Amino acid sequence: MHSASTNTNTGTGRPSVTVIGLGPMGQAMAAAFLDRGYEVTLWNRTAARADALVARGARLAPDVAQALAASGVAVVSLTDYAAMYEVLGPAAAALAGRVLVNLSSDTPEQARAAARWAAERGAVQLTGGVTVPPSGIGRAASLTFYSGPREVFDAVRPLLEVVTGRTDHRGEDPGAAALFYQLGMTVFWTAMLGYWQALALARANGLTAADVLEHATGTANSLPDFFGFYADRIDAGRHDGDVDRLAMALASVEHVRHTHAAAGVDTTLPAAVAALVRRGMDAGHAADSFSALVALMGTPAGA
Numbered sequence: 253m254h255s256a257s258t259n260t261n262t263g264t265g266r267p268s269v270t271v272i273g274l275g276p277m278g279q280a281m282a283a284a285f286l287d288r289g290y291e292v293t294l295w296n297r298t299a300a301r302a303d304a305l306v307a308r309g310a311r312l313a314p315d316v317a318q319a320l321a322a323s324g325v326a327v328v329s330l331t332d333y334a335a336m337y338e339v340l341g342p343a344a345a346a347l348a349g350r351v352l353v354n355l356s357s358d359t360p361e362q363a364r365a366a367a368r369w370a371a372e373r374g375a376v377q378l379t380g381g382v383t384v385p386p387s388g389i390g391r392a393a394s395l396t397f398y399s400g401p402r403e404v405f406d407a408v409r410p411l412l413e414v415v416t417g418r419t420d421h422r423g424e425d426p427g428a429a430a431l432f433y434q435l436g437m438t439v440f441w442t443a444m445l446g447y448w449q450a451l452a453l454a455r456a457n458g459l460t461a462a463d464v465l466e467h468a469t470g471t472a473n474s475l476p477d478f479f480g481f482y483a484d485r486i487d488a489g490r491h492d493g494d495v496d497r498l499a500m501a502l503a504s505v506e507h508v509r510h511t512h513a514a515a516g517v518d519t520t521l522p523a524a525v526a527a528l529v530r531r532g533m534d535a536g537h538a539a540d541s542f543s544a545l546v547a548l549m550g551t552p553a554g555a
């Protein structure tokens with residue numbers, strides 16, 4: 253059993269929570285807690301970011317230690333874990349008995365180190381990875397991954413479900429939620445950069461984002477079918493070239509790269525894509541599916 257308090261009730265009968273970090277995410281979370289009748293205590297490096305929330309009834313603590321003391325659970329929403337050490341480090345004595353719901357993004361290794369750091373100070377960390385932007389906070393359909401002690405997760409679940417209605421506990425390993433978050437971000441960042449790249453090409457050809465929105469959306473909507481089709485084959489270790497062949501993929505990605513070069517737009521991203529496909533060709537996968545790249549990408553190039 254963990255010694256941290258999971259009690260979120262106050263003398264007023266209202267549940268309480270502390271929110272540390274008031275970027276767009278922390279602000280949306282604090283607002284969601286106010287919407288649900290929580291007593292909300294805030295702390296942020298830039299105090300002015302609390303103004304609108306204080307006007308709605310939140311309390312701005314004069315320092316981090318008092319913010320931590322105000323509630324059994326502190327939701328931490330900072331840029332990264334380095335910021336967390338900067339913020340919580342000077343108030344470490346106030347951590348004992350607290351549950352830290354750390355919704356800051358960082359690596360699984362950082363999440364594990366922070367869980368140890370918190371435990372050494374008598375606190376318990378639940379690592380969280382929010383999968384929606386600020387507009388999705390407080391909504392029933394939105395999802396957050398969590399990991400850390402199951403009984404603590406269960407005890408504070410009603411509070412977590414204020415942040416996003418859906419929660420997915422990925423196990424006791426404090427790094428697991430961070431890993432799931434980073435898996436999603438791997439798809440997100442490359443997909444969004446692919447979209448920016450297409451828009452750069454569109455604009456170089458006199459087209460607006462609005463002109464290509466429907467086509468780009470249609471392409472994005474086709475991806476889940478590809479994900480599902482290849483998932484089964486990849487897990488079975490099959491990269492048959494019956495549907496697509498890597499030699500075709502190389503020709504195609506080179507067409508993409510040349511189209512961008514001819515339009516005078518940056519080719520960093522198309523060139524990186526072509527280089528990965530060429531790596532598969534060099535490894536002898538010309539007649540295999542481009543899913544063979546998954547195995548190659550499992551080790552650093554040149555290893």
Ligand code: NDP
Pocket residue numbers: 273274275276277278296297298301329330331332334335338339355356357358382383384385386
């Ligand atoms: P921001 O980076 O905009 O804000 C984070 C907060 O961190 C601010 O309160 C900022 O304080 C504080 N901060 C940063 N560095 C320090 C420091 N050295 N010392 C003290 N405070 C510091 O992030 P968001 O609110 O957008 O997001 C919070 C977390 O959620 C991030 O980890 C992000 O990756 C993740 N996330 C964000 C999503 C989004 O769409 N925005 C979606 C999903 C996850 P100050 O106000 O003083 O600058």
